[in-house]
Amino acid sequence: MKKTTLIIVLFTLMAQLTFSQNISKLKAEKYLSTKGEVTFTFIVDSENDIDKHTKDFSIVHYDPKTKIVKAWANEKQFRVFESKNIPFEVPKSENEVDVSFIYDNPSNTKKSNLTAKSQANTLTFPVSSYPTYAQYAQQMQDFEDDNPTLVQKFSIGTTTQGDKELLFVKISDNVGTDEQEPKLMLTSSMHGDEIAGYPMMLSLINYILTVYADTGHSDHARVKNLVENAEIWINPSANPDGTYHNSPSNTSVASARRGNANNVDLNRNYPDNVQGAHTDGNAYQVETLAFMALADANHFVISANFHGGTELVNYPFDNAYTSQYTHPDGDWFEYTGIEYATHAQNDSDAAPYNDTTYMTADDDSNVYPSPGVTHGAEWYRVYGGRQDYMNFYHQCKEITVELSDVKILPESQLDDYWYYNRDALLDFLTQGIYGFTGVVKDANTNTPVEATVTIVGHDAYGSHTVTDISHGDYYRPIKGGGDTDPNTLGDNNATATYDILFEAPCYQSFTLTNQSIANDQKVVLPDVLLVPASASGPSNLATSDISDTSATISWGAIYSATFDYRFREVGAPSWTTLSTSSASEGLIGLTPSTQYEFQVRSTCNSSTSSYSSSMLFTTTALPTCSGPSVSSFPYSQDFETDFGLWVQDETDDIDWTRDSNGTQSNNTGPSTGDGDTWYLYTEASVNGTGFPSKTANLISPCIDFTGKNNSQISYSYHMYGGDVGSLRVDVSTDNGSNYTTLKTYTGTIGNFWNQDFIDLSSYDNQVIKIRFSATTGSDNTNGWGSDIAIDKVNLTASDASTTWYQDADSDTFGNPSVSQVAASQPAGYVADNTDCDDNDANINPNTVWYLGVDSDSDGFFGSQLTATQCTSPGAGYSTDAPTVDDCDDNDANINPNTVWYLGVDSDSDGFFGSQITATQCTSPGAGYSTDAPTVDDCDDN
Numbered sequence: 008m009k010k011t012t013l014i015i016v017l018f019t020l021m022a023q024l025t026f027s028q029n030i031s032k033l034k035a036e037k038y039l040s041t042k043g044e045v046t047f048t049f050i051v052d053s054e055n056d057i058d059k060h061t062k063d064f065s066i067v068h069y070d071p072k073t074k075i076v077k078a079w080a081n082e083k084q085f086r087v088f089e090s091k092n093i094p095f096e097v098p099k100s101e102n103e104v105d106v107s108f109i110y111d112n113p114s115n116t117k118k119s120n121l122t123a124k125s126q127a128n129t130l131t132f133p134v135s136s137y138p139t140y141a142q143y144a145q146q147m148q149d150f151e152d153d154n155p156t157l158v159q160k161f162s163i164g165t166t167t168q169g170d171k172e173l174l175f176v177k178i179s180d181n182v183g184t185d186e187q188e189p190k191l192m193l194t195s196s197m198h199g200d201e202i203a204g205y206p207m208m209l210s211l212i213n214y215i216l217t218v219y220a221d222t223g224h225s226d227h228a229r230v231k232n233l234v235e236n237a238e239i240w241i242n243p244s245a246n247p248d249g250t251y252h253n254s255p256s257n258t259s260v261a262s263a264r265r266g267n268a269n270n271v272d273l274n275r276n277y278p279d280n281v282q283g284a285h286t287d288g289n290a291y292q293v294e295t296l297a298f299m300a301l302a303d304a305n306h307f308v309i310s311a312n313f314h315g316g317t318e319l320v321n322y323p324f325d326n327a328y329t330s331q332y333t334h335p336d337g338d339w340f341e342y343t344g345i346e347y348a349t350h351a352q353n354d355s356d357a358a359p360y361n362d363t364t365y366m367t368a369d370d371d372s373n374v375y376p377s378p379g380v381t382h383g384a385e386w387y388r389v390y391g392g393r394q395d396y397m398n399f400y401h402q403c404k405e406i407t408v409e410l411s412d413v414k415i416l417p418e419s420q421l422d423d424y425w426y427y428n429r430d431a432l433l434d435f436l437t438q439g440i441y442g443f444t445g446v447v448k449d450a451n452t453n454t455p456v457e458a459t460v461t462i463v464g465h466d467a468y469g470s471h472t473v474t475d476i477s478h479g480d481y482y483r484p485i486k487g488g489g490d491t492d493p494n495t496l497g498d499n500n501a502t503a504t505y506d507i508l509f510e511a512p513c514y515q516s517f518t519l520t521n522q523s524i525a526n527d528q529k530v531v532l533p534d535v536l537l538v539p540a541s542a543s544g545p546s547n548l549a550t551s552d553i554s555d556t557s558a559t560i561s562w563g564a565i566y567s568a569t570f571d572y573r574f575r576e577v578g579a580p581s582w583t584t585l586s587t588s589s590a591s592e593g594l595i596g597l598t599p600s601t602q603y604e605f606q607v608r609s610t611c612n613s614s615t616s617s618y619s620s621s622m623l624f625t626t627t628a629l630p631t632c633s634g635p636s637v638s639s640f641p642y643s644q645d646f647e648t649d650f651g652l653w654v655q656d657e658t659d660d661i662d663w664t665r666d667s668n669g670t671q672s673n674n675t676g677p678s679t680g681d682g683d684t685w686y687l688y689t690e691a692s693v694n695g696t697g698f699p700s701k702t703a704n705l706i707s708p709c710i711d712f713t714g715k716n717n718s719q720i721s722y723s724y725h726m727y728g729g730d731v732g733s734l735r736v737d738v739s740t741d742n743g744s745n746y747t748t749l750k751t752y753t754g755t756i757g758n759f760w761n762q763d764f765i766d767l768s769s770y771d772n773q774v775i776k777i778r779f780s781a782t783t784g785s786d787n788t789n790g791w792g793s794d795i796a797i798d799k800v801n802l803t804a805s806d807a808s809t810t811w812y813q814d815a816d817s818d819t820f821g822n823p824s825v826s827q828v829a830a831s832q833p834a835g836y837v838a839d840n841t842d843c844d845d846n847d848a849n850i851n852p853n854t855v856w857y858l859g860v861d862s863d864s865d866g867f868f869g870s871q872l873t874a875t876q877c878t879s880p881g882a883g884y885s886t887d888a889p890t891v892d893d894c895d896d897n898d899a900n901i902n903p904n905t906v907w908y909l910g911v912d913s914d915s916d917g918f919f920g921s922q923i924t925a926t927q928c929t930s931p932g933a934g935y936s937t938d939a940p941t942v943d944d945c946d947d948n
Contacts, residue, residue: 028094028095031047031095031096031097034097034099034102035047035085035095035097038097038102038103039081039082039085041253042102042252042253042262042264043081043082043264043266043270044079044080044081044082044264044265044266044270045079045080045085045097045102046067046077046078046079046097046098046101046102046265047077047078047080047085047088047095047096047097047098047101048075048076048077048078048095048096048097048098048101049075049076049078049093049094049095049096050073050074050075050076050094051074051076052074053074054069054071054074054387057069057076057387057388058388060076060078060088060091061387061388061389061390062282062286062287062390063084063087063088064078064079064080064084064085064087064088065078065079065080065084065265065272065274065275065389066078066387066388066389067079067316068316068317068387069386069387076387077101077316079265079272081266081270081271081272082270104261104263104415106259106261109137109260109261109415109416109417109418110136110137110261110418128146128149128153128213129142129145129146129149130142130146130209132209132210132213132214132217133206133210133213133214133421133422133425133426134206134207134209134210134421134422134425135206135418135419135421135422136206136418136421137202137205137206137260137418137421138206138209139256139257139258140171140247140251140257140258141257141258143174143209143243143244143247144171144172144174146209147160147174147176147243148160150176150212150213150216151176153216154216156180156181156182156183157178157179157180157182157216157219157234158176158177158178158182158212158216159176159177159182159183160174160175160176161174161175161177162174162175163175163297163298163300163301164293164294164296164297164300165293166246166247166248166267166268166293166294167248167267167268167269167292167293167294168248168268170257171247171248171251171257172247173242173244173245173247173294173297173298174242174243174244175240175241175242176212176240176241177238177239177240178212178215178216178234178238178239178241179234179235179237179238179239180234180235182238185477185478186238186478187446187478187480188236188237188238188480189236189237189238189308189309189439189440189444189482190237190238190240190305190306190307190308191233191237191238191239191240191307191308191309191310191436191439192240192241192242192307192309192310192311192403193208193211193239193240193241193242193310193311193313193432193436194241194242194245194298194310194311194312194313195207195208195242195243195244195245195312195313196243196244196245196246196249196250196313196314197245197246197273197274197294197312197314197393198246198249198265198272198273198274198314198315198414199246199247199248199249199250199251199252199263199264199265199266199267200249200250200260200263200264200265200315200414200415201265201313201314201315201316201410201414201415202244202250202260202263202315202414202415202416203313203315203410203411203413203414203415203416203421203424204243204313204314204315204408204410205243205244205250206243206421206425207243207313207410207421207424207425207428207432208241208242208243208313209243210422210425210429211241211425211429211432212241212243214230214429215230215233215234215239215433218230219231219234226433229433229437230433232437232440233433233436233437233440236440237436237439237440239436240305240307245273245294245298246267246273246294248267248268249263249264249265249266249267249268250263251263252264260415263415267292267294269289269292271287271289271292272287273292273294273295273393274312274314274389274391274392274393275287275389275390275391275392276289276291276292276295276391277291277295277299277391277392277393277395277396278391278396278400279326279390279391279392279395279396280326280395280396280399280400280468280469281326281327281390282326282390282391285391286390286391287390287391298393299396302396302397302400302401302403303401306401306402306403306472306473306475307397307401307403307405308403308404308439308472308482308484309403309404309405309435309436309438309439309484310397310403310404310405310406311405311406311407311408311432311435312393312394312405312406312407312408313407313408313410314407314408314409314410315409315410315411315412315413315414315415315416316409316411316412316414317409317412318365318366318367318379318409318410318411318412319348319366319379319380319381319408319409320344320345320347320348320366320379320380320381320406320407320408320409321344321380321381321382321383321386321394321406321407321408321409322334322337322340322341322343322344322380322381322382322383322394322406322407323340323383323394323395323398323399323405323406324383324384324395324398324399324468325383325384325388325389325390325392325394325395325407326383326384326388326389326390326392326395327384327388328382328384328385328388334398334468334470335462335465335466335467335468335470336404336470336484336485336486337382338486338491339404339484339485339486340382340404340406341380341491342486342491342492342493342526343406343435343438344379344380344406345379345380345491345492345493346431346434346435346438346493347380347406347408347431347434347435348366348378348379348380348431349379349493350428350430350431350434351365351366351379351427351428351431352365352366352367352378352379354426354427354428354429354430354431355423355426355427360423360426360427362423362427365427366378366379366427367379383407392407393405394406394407398468398469398470399468399469400469401469402469402470402471402472402473404484406435410424410428411424438484438527439482439484440482440529441484441526441527441528441529442482442483442484442485442524442529442530443481443482443483443485443505443507443522443524443530443532444480444481444482444483444529444530444531444532445480445481445531445532445533445534445535446474446478446479446480446481446534446535447460447474447479447481447509447511447534447535447537448479448534448535448536448537449514449536449537449539450536450537450538450539451538451539453536454479455474455475455476455477455478455479455480456474456476456479456511456514456537457473457474457476457479457511458473458474458479458481458509458510458511458514458535458537459471459472459473459509459510459511459566460472460473460474460481460483460507460508460509461507461508461509461510462483462485462505462506462507462508463505463506463507463508463518464506465505483507485503485505485524486503486526487501487502487503487524487525487526487527487528488500488501488502488503488525488526489501489525489526493526493527500525501525501526502523502524502525503523503524503525504521504522504523505522505523505524506518506519506520506521506522507519507520507522507532509535509537510564510566511537511566512566512567512568512611512612513539513540513565513566513567513568513611513612513614514537514538514539514540514565514566515537515538515539515540515545515546515547515563515564515565516537516563516564516565516566516590517535517537517538519532519533519535540565540568540609540611540616541616542616542617543616543617543619543620544606544607544608544609544616544617544618544619545562545563545565545570545590545607545608545609545616545619546562546563546619547561547562547563548560548561548562548605548607548619548620548622549561549562549622550622550624552593553624553625553626553627554626554627555597555599555600555626555627555628555629555630555740555741556595556596556597556598556599556626556740557593557594557595557596557597557626558593558594558597558603558624558626559591559592559593559594560572560574560591560592560593560594560605560607560622560624561590561591561592562590562591562607562619563590564590565590565609565611567611568588568609568610568611569586569587569588569609569610569611570586570587570588570589570590570607570608570609570610571584571585571586571607571608571610571615571618572584572585572586572587572592572605572606572607573585573605573606573607573618574594574603574604574605574606575603575604576598576601576602576603577602577603577604577623577852577853578820578839578841578851578852578853579841580841580852597626598626599626599627599628599629600625600626600627600628600629601625601626602623602624602625603623603624603625603626604621604622604623604624605621605622605624606618606619606620606621606622607619620873621875629740629741629773629774630741630742630744631742632709632711632742632774632775632776633709633742634652634654634708634709635652635708635709636708636709636710636711636774637652637707637708637709637710637711637802638711638713640715640802640803640804640805641801641802641803642710642801642802642803643799643800643801643802644800644801645680645683645685645798645799645800646665646680646685646686646687646798647680647683647684647685648685649665650665650687652707652708653705653706653707653708653800654705654706655703655704655705655706656703656704656705656706656778658704659702659703659704659780660698660701660702660703661689661690661691661698661701661702661703661783662703663687663688663689663703663705663779663781664687664688664689664690665685665686665687666685666686666687666688666796667679667680667684667685667686670688670690670794670796671690671692672691672692672728672792672794674727674728674729674792675691675727675728675729675731675792675793675794676688676725676727676728676794676795676796677725677727677758677760677796680798680799681723681725681760681762681798681799682760682799683798683799685798686725686796686797686798687705687796687797687798688725688794688795688796688797689703689781689783689793689794689795689796690794691728691783691784691792691793691794692792698783698793699730699783699784699785699786700732700782700783700784700785701782701783702780702781702782702783703780703781703782704778704779704780705778705779705780705797706743706776706777706778707776707777707778707800708776709742709774709775709776710774710775710776710777710802711774712767712770712771712772712773712774712775712804713772713773713774714772714806714807714830714831715771715772715804715805715806715807716768716771716772716804716805716806716807716808717768717771717803717804717805718766718767718768718770718771718802718803718804719764719765719766719767719768719802719803719804720736720764720765720767720777720800720801720802720803721762721763721764721765721799721800721801721803722736722762722763722764722779722797722798722799722800722801723760723761723762723797723798723799724752724760724761724763724795724796724797724798725756725759725760725761725795725796725797725798726752726754726755726756726761726795726796727755727756727757727758727759727794728755728784728792728793728794729755729784729786729792729793730783730784730785730786730792730793731753731754731755731756731784731792731793731794731795732753732781732782732783732784732785732793732795733751733752733753733754733781733782734751734752734753734779734780734781734782734795734797735748735750735751735752735778735779735780735781735782736748736749736750736751736765736777736778736779736780737749737777737778737780738767738770738775738776738777738778739775739776739778740770740773740774740775742776743776743778746778749765750763750765760798762799767804771804771807772807779797781795783795806830807830808828808829808830809828809829809830809832809838810826810827810828810838810840811826811827811828811829811832811833811836811837811838812825812826812836812837812838812839812840812842813825813826813835813836813845814835814836814837814839814842814845815835815845815846816842816844816845816846816847816848817848818842818848818849818851819837819839819851820837820839820841820842820845820851820852820853821836821837821838821839821840821841821842821845822840822842822845823840823841823842825845826840841877843877843878844877849886850877850886851877852875852876852877853875854875854876854877854886855873855874855875855886855888856873856874856875856876856879856880856884856885856886857871857872857873857884857885857886857887857888857889858871858872858873858880858881858883858884858885858889859871859883859889859891860872860896861893861896862896862897863893863895863896863897863898863899864899865893865899865900865902865904866902866904867892867893867896867902867903867904868889868890868891868892868893868896869891869893869895869896869897870891870896871888871889871891894928894929895928900937901928902928903926903927903928904926905926905927905928905937906924906925906926906937906939907924907925907926907927907930907931907935907936907937908922908923908924908935908936908937908938908939908940909922909923909924909931909934909935909936909940910922910934910940911923911947912944912947913947913948914944914946914947914948916944918943918944918947919940919941919942919943919944919947920942920944920946920947920948921942921947922939922940922942
């Protein structure tokens with residue numbers, strides 16, 4: 008091709024592209040001026056590029072095969088898109104509708120037998136035309152007027168435009184009574200031009216009411232189950248301003264648009280758990296605020312939000328698909344979504360429709376777990392959507408159902424799509440009845456408790472549920488056993504087993520374990536009675552993992568409470584006190600073979616309980632030190648003869664070597680001992696090139712400092728060479744199981760011996776092992792220059808003297824005023840000095856003082872208070888435990904001295920001639936009273 012020709016071709020192509028882009032821009036400006044919005048398409052290199060745009064405007068659809076993105080924008084958002092200079096197209100079919108296409112409405116040959124209702128409805132059913140707003144509002148009122156015991160119509164607020172309302176009907180068998188039932192919600196058309204669900208919801212309301220009244224109908228049992236065991240909330244039009252846009256009389260949907268009256272996409276206008284508030288840059292719209300207030304006031308168990316533009320079931324989360332934000336109930340959503348899609352596919356495929364393509368969206372990108380079902384964010388990401396808002400913030404399992412590829416269906420197809428979806432809708436609602444259900448109450452008052460119900464090890468990101476404070480009831484749909492396909496034979500009876508945690512502020516938490524459930528099953532659990540955090544502090548104190556120097560303490564959890572816990576050696580005068588928000592803590596630095604006590608108190612709602620009673624535990628003894636032992640000091644080892652009692656570690660990399668005439672390599676290591684001949688060193692050049700980063704450990708015998716003080720170790724060390732590593736001195740108190748580093752030396756110091764010492768007085772009265780640990784240098788080529796040596800190890804200690812205290816009453820507690828100092832324990836003396844009365848064995852820090860509690864002041868004790876301490880806590884306390892003998896400490900008339908009377912009327916003339924009495928706690932039987940009857944019969948015979 009000639010150069011001139013090529014230039015002409017390129018110029019022509021550029022001109023065509025420029026012309027095409029100018030046409031698309033003109034189309035966009037036309038729709039922005041007439042509708043205030045535009046839907047357009049553009050191509051991305053990969054689905055990852057979508058995230059660059061999703062906060063700037065609304066992504067409507069993404070095809071992973073063609074990489075075509077369909078997007079919607081109001082004027083402000085479209086200007087942002089234009090600034091990106093991305094080629095785009097503006098499809099006419101996405102931006103305007105042929106009125107004759109919508110309102111074709113030929114005679115429909117597939118009418119339902121339900122049109123013969125006796126009530127005088129405004130609309131005929133199933134609805135086969137788009138109603139005017141006035142017809143819609145009147146029909147919603149008709150539902151209530153015709154079914155006053157089953158239906159309540161109400162508005163949750165007016166729209167932005169102000170001339171229309173956001174209408175709901177609530178259906179239940181006792182609709183005027185707040186019953187113990189799950190609340191199930193369906194809403195449609197929050198995008199005003201996606202209105203296949205608008206007439207469909209009206210048809211569904213009519214179907215439920217008609218079939219419920221017809222006991223002979225083949226679907227009566229399913230509908231009866233729903234109406235009598237749930238509250239069904241249906242909102243057919245969530246954005247009527249958008250639906251009746253540019254129709255002054257609110258009669259035509261021909262100019263329907265996605266946005267509300269402010270041209271805001273309502274499904275990008277909710278708080279988002281990933282991006283936060285106002286991700287779309289707009290204030291929350293009146294429609295959004297109305298639905299948020301509804302969700303605040305009512306706990307919906309499940310919900311579906313109906314849209315159009317494609318055909319599939321979408322489940323959360325829409326805003327993220329990383330493992331961090333994967334919904335824990337993804338398998339339940341897949342199961343429920345596949346059930347919905349399968350019903351719709353089967354019913355549309357049946358005669359007379361024979362539509363084999365409905366709800367079968369699929370591709371090769373693993374977006375869909377099953378044809379017609381997708382995990383939202385794996386399709387494309389949405390921020391500020393209602394589905395994520397309801398799931399995360401309100402624990403409502405909401406899905407999004409895209410009902411039709413065409414956003415505004417021809418009226419002739421409305422009843423077809425109703426039949427496609429009828430069974431799917433009813434079975435989705437029924438899923439809200441399945442799952443775990445029960446009631447949570449206060450164990451003392453039997454009143455409902457507002458509690459959080461969590462599947463242990465399963466729930467996260469808002470997947471738990473909560474109780475309704477009116478009844479304390481909760482509903483937790485969850486996947487049973489088997490796979491996620493509801494049509495798999497022999498699979499749906501399989502069960503899954505869960506532990507369920509119940510928590511409420513200022514109550515002790517409770518876990519119901521090993522609860523099994525199958526798919527499509529309702530499991531009614533026993534009432535859960537939560538115990539309030541009592542004035543005596545947390546209960547169920549326990550210990551675990553007790554060792555010689557540590558222990559784990561725990562207590563009954565109290566939701567939203569904080570705790571103070573304190574511990575001490577039994578008999579010690581003071582406590583160590585710490586705070587936590589956990590119900591379990593680890594104690595460290597304890598003394599071996601010692602008895603401890605701990606107590607806990609809780610603080611909740613600014614109220615702090617008293618400390619609990621003490622829980623006692625005893626630390627284990629130190630592990631017995633095995634091998635040779637040294638207990639006489641001073642003790643020295645200079646390695647002139649052999650290793651003595653020191654041994655090589657069998658688990659290290661290389662060994663220490665005993666030497667006297669210099670190490671193998673030049674310019675590294677010592678040539679002789681420190682003032683003598685022999686020493687120990689690490690040889691780092693055995694393999695010719697060096698042993699980089701290898702460790703040699705030398706371990707001492709058992710060093711017994713029992714009865715000793717001022718313990719100390721001294722030693723000489725030599726570190727010289729081209730790549731010297733490090734030398735550590737470690738100590739172990741558990742026979743070498745664990746070591747603590749006392750001192751570390753690193754790198755070359757010089758060709759001479761160094762002397763150092765370590766104070767070991769903190770290990771007086773203990774048995775320890777010392778370890779010298781040398782690590783060669785890390786240089787792979789110069790590792791041979793890493794010889795480290797030690798010599799002249801010397802251990803010293805002096806005999807300890809202890810202060811002992813007289814124990815005259817032999818209660819193991821000593822008199823702090825009478826003492827003597829001795830190396831060993833004298834007879835009649837102890838190390839403890841906390842006795843408060845050394846002449847009375849019953850009075851010491853372990854003394855329990857009792858106070859009888861007589862709440863009704865009748866002289867009998869209904870309970871008792873205790874305190875463990877040296878001195879009496881106050882008047883009325885005694886070391887003798889009172890008898891708890893009151894039968895009812897809240898009623899002074901009921902106690903062991905209560906006299907019960909029975910009038911005797913021998914001649915049955917209504918007058919008592921004598922009486923029978925009994926003195927005891929409880930009534931002897933029928934007719935007895937604490938009131939003495941009048942003896943008024945002159946002759947009882």
